[in-house]
Amino acid sequence: MTIPFSKYQGTGNDFVIIDNRRLFFPKDDTKLISRLCDRKFGIGADGLILLENHESLDFTMVYYNADGHESSMCGNGGRCIVAFAKALHVIQSTTLFMAIDGVHEATIENEIVHLKMQDVAKIDTKNTYSFLNTGSPHHVEISENLSALDVKTEGARIRYSDLYGSAGSNINFVSQKEENVFAVRTYERGVEDETLSCGTGVTAVALAMHNQGKATSNRLQLQVEGGELEVRFEKDDTGYHSIFLIGPATYVFKGEITW
Numbered sequence: 345m346t347i348p349f350s351k352y353q354g355t356g357n358d359f360v361i362i363d364n365r366r367l368f369f370p371k372d373d374t375k376l377i378s379r380l381c382d383r384k385f386g387i388g389a390d391g392l393i394l395l396e397n398h399e400s401l402d403f404t405m406v407y408y409n410a411d412g413h414e415s416s417m418c419g420n421g422g423r424c425i426v427a428f429a430k431a432l433h434v435i436q437s438t439t440l441f442m443a444i445d446g447v448h449e450a451t452i453e454n455e456i457v458h459l460k461m462q463d464v465a466k467i468d469t470k471n472t473y474s475f476l477n478t479g480s481p482h483h484v485e486i487s488e489n490l491s492a493l494d495v496k497t498e499g500a501r502i503r504y505s506d507l508y509g510s511a512g513s514n515i516n517f518v519s520q521k522e523e524n525v526f527a528v529r530t531y532e533r534g535v536e537d538e539t540l541s542c543g544t545g546v547t548a549v550a551l552a553m554h555n556q557g558k559a560t561s562n563r564l565q566l567q568v569e570g571g572e573l574e575v576r577f578e579k580d581d582t583g584y585h586s587i588f589l590i591g592p593a594t595y596v597f598k599g600e601i602t603w
């Protein structure tokens with residue numbers, strides 16, 4: 345069997361992306377997917393994404409974490425599949441596509457993708473953290489010493505705690521740099537490690553910081569280990585809407601696996 349693939353990254357969150365419009369990919373083969381994502385025994389990636397046909401929209405995005413299991417929305421993966429769809433000539437510079445959390449609108453120009461995220465009506469804020477769903481579940485917590493933090497150990501402790509049960513959560517640690525600028529490090533569920541960036545994660549951080557009154561603007565800069573992202577949004581009585589995740593989505597290389 346031969347599987348052609350492309351590798352893309354969005355601020356260092358990296359993905360194997362496969363054109364599955366002919367539905368040839370064995371979608372239930374968890375071992376194969378985790379092997380392809382393995383950094384020593386495979387191509388290496390935080391996740392694998394399939395691009396498939398959709399009956400009325402431009403395409404469907406199917407997202408798997410590096411552990412081989414299909415998961416909830418991936419913001420950086422969403423930006424990368426838009427770049428991939430453009431390279432395949434499936435889209436030009438604007439698109440509407442389907443993902444697990446519903447329809448997404450996006451534009452791409454010079455590798456910069458503006459991806460519309462799902463509306464967020466509810467943010468649970470406790471003493472030390474906020475929890476919200478931006479397409480994937482996110483715990484957001486301020487860290488006094490972000491650069492020295494052992495994100496893998498501390499993230500795993502919270503992810504597997506009674507707080508989130510068997511479903512778990514992604515865990516984001518945040519440090520405020522300026523009024524509307526935040527540094528973020530994320531432990532990703534399904535990768536079970538820190539990644540260099542998480543799109544739904546920085547979206548959650550931006551909304552949580554605004555909701556807690558720590559940010560004044562509706563355009564926040566998020567510094568992640570792999571680069572910089574921007575989140576824009578509107579807020580009214582129903583919550584946060586018109587949320588956009590903005591940043592680069594970059595082609596890395598392509599190849600094919602044969603076995």
Ligand SMILES: N[C@@H](CCC[C@H](N)C(=O)O)C(=O)O
Pocket residue numbers: 357390409415416417418419420421480481514532533534535541542543544545
């Ligand atoms: N990398 C992602 C989030 C991917 C999903 C996450 N690991 C989960 O299972 O919830 C992003 O950029 O949003």
